[in-house]
Every structure is written in structure tokens, then in C-alpha cells.
Amino acid sequence: MLYLPETMANWPWPRAINPYYEEVSAESNAWFHSFKAFTERSQAAFDKCDFEHLRTGCDLMNLFFVVDEYTDVEPAPVVREMVDIVIDALNNPHKPRPEGEILLGQVAKEFWELAIKTASPASQKHFVEAFTDYLNSVVIQAEDRDNDTWRTVDSYLQTRRENIGARPSYVPGELHLNLPDEAFYHPVIKELEYLIADLIILDNDIASYNKEQANGDDRHNILTLAMHQFNTDFEGAMKWVCEYHEEVEAKFLDGLKRVPSFGPQVDAELAEYILHLANWPRCNDCWNFESGRYFGKKGLEIQKTRRVPLMPKVKVDPQAKMDQVVVPLVEL
Secondary structure (H helix, E strand, O other): OEEOOOOOOOOOOOOOOOOOHHHHHHHHHHHHHOOOOOOHHHHHHHHOOOOOOHHHHHHHHHHHHHHHHHHOOOOHHHHHHHHHHHHHHHHOOOOOOOOOOOOHHHHHHHHHHHHOOOOOHHHHHHHHHHHHHHHHHHHHHHHHHHHOOOOOHHHHHHHHHHHOOHHHHHHHHHOOOOOOHHHHOOHHHHHHHHHHHHHHHHHHHHHHHHHHHHHOOOOOOHHHHHHHHOOOOHHHHHHHHHHHHHHHHHHHHHHHOOOOOOOHHHHHHHHHHHHHHHHHHHHHHHHHHHOOOOOHHHHHHHHHHOEEOOOOOOOOOOOOOHHHOOOOOOOO
16 A cells, blocks of 8 residues: 655645636547547546646646657657657647657647647747657657666756656646747746756656556656665655655745746736746646546545555556557546
């Protein structure tokens, strides 16, 4: 039995959800289903994961999911090919994709072709930059798998801040904004972004650890790395993660006091963007327990009890590739 501490208990920002989420999420999921990216069984497992600008956010979560599942089962050279296809699609959203190309190209093309219709020029630039960094970090993750690499906690966080996908996920909150470079790229704003990414990493790794250890894919998890580096057990690693979580929270609150002024108009937009950042750890924590991805139908119960049964190890076919992607049903 694993104990999951309530790391977000003292986070000052309460939950906030878009009132049109259900309607728009259904439209996004219908679009994604049309690609038939997974087997019927895996699609059923995927459907248990609930994910104008809200549509862009929903579509982005679907794009993340298929990129993650497809690249997780391929060696680095193949992942590099996949990543380059997606990068090309984002930079050329109106260009028809080549016949016979992996469907990631078409998914990315359709996602971005629709998104840019309502996205400000500044947010478009920021998204392509951030998603490209995320994709390149996915290749690094694949190289780590290929080379059986054990990263230190610091090294892991450095790469994970990109491949957790946080920075691209911030962009839906600024699609209607036009933040100038001097504000968006200011060191304090970048610091706040990466601190939020760290909170997302920590809570994601806590929630996903059980599933990942069962699949033998937990080497890319802060808890496993902490156990390995600090020569401790699961409880010791969890204690370290919780203490670091509190440290990051404090740094974010301190960073808010150091945000400079760029004039009334920019300050108003920047305040809205920062509020979007602050909401992300809360929404991530809710999704961890409500989506079904990590705890099946028992997520809300586990959110209350904070205890989850340790899943048994499962055999994963080392020959399985992208056309045999398996999205596991956690309750099985």
C-alpha cells in the first residue's frame, strides 16, 4: 500500500474550471477519435482520461497524449524522426502532409491549423518555441531509455522541465494576450514558469509512480531517482519530494513579489498570465485523481484516503512499437 501525501493542501489558488469544458471537450475528443490512433481496447482506456481557446487546450492535451504514447515505445532514432515530423507540421500547418507519413504529422497539422485562427501572434511564437523544446526533450528521454541512463535528481529535473510539457501547456492561457518580449522573457517570469513546472513534475510523478513501477517504466520518475541517489526507501524518497515541493511553493510566492512593472496595459495582461500559471498545479492535481489515467475509477476515493494498493509488475513486450501501443486500464 502506497501513501500519497496531500502536497497541494496549502496552495493558495483554489480550483477553477471553464464552464464550457464538457461541451468543448466532447468536440475535441470526437476530432481525436477520427484518427484511430490506438487499438479499440487502448482507445477505451484513453477515453477514461478526461482532458475559440478552450478547444485549443483540449486538443493540445490529446496531441500530448498521442505523442507520449507513440514515442514511449520507440528507440531514439525513430523518436527523432517522429519529432521532426511534428515540428515540420507546426511550422507549416497549411502544407498537406505526405502520404504514408505517421499520423502524428496530420494530428499536429490539424491541431495547429485550427489553433492559429484565434491565437495572438505572440502566443503562436511562444507555443512553437515551447513545443519544439518539449519535442527535443522527448528525444533525450528516449536516448536515456536506450542507454539505460540513471540521472541524478538535478539532471532529471533539468530535462523533465521540458518533457513534462508544462511550457506549451501555459500557452492556451495567453492565446488572447500579446505579451511583449521584454515581459514574457523577463528572468523573473521564466523563473515562475519553471517553478510551476517543478510542482507539476513532483505531483505527476507521485501520481504516476504506481503505474510506472508496474510497467517497469519508473526510471524516469523523481521518486525512483531519489531512492537511487539518496540510498533510501520509498518513504524516504517521498519525504524528500514533499520537502522540495514546499520549497518550490515558497520560491514561487517570493517570485511574485519580484515581478517588475511594464506599464498598465502589459501589467494587466501579465497578471492574467501569472494567474494562469498559478492555476496549473491545482488543475494538474485534480486531473491526476479525476482522469482515470493513474487510479482508474477509484481516483476520488484515493484522493480522500491518500492510500493506493501497489500494482503488481506486468510484462511489457519489448518488441511492441507504435502500431501496437497499449494504454493500460489501471483497474485491471
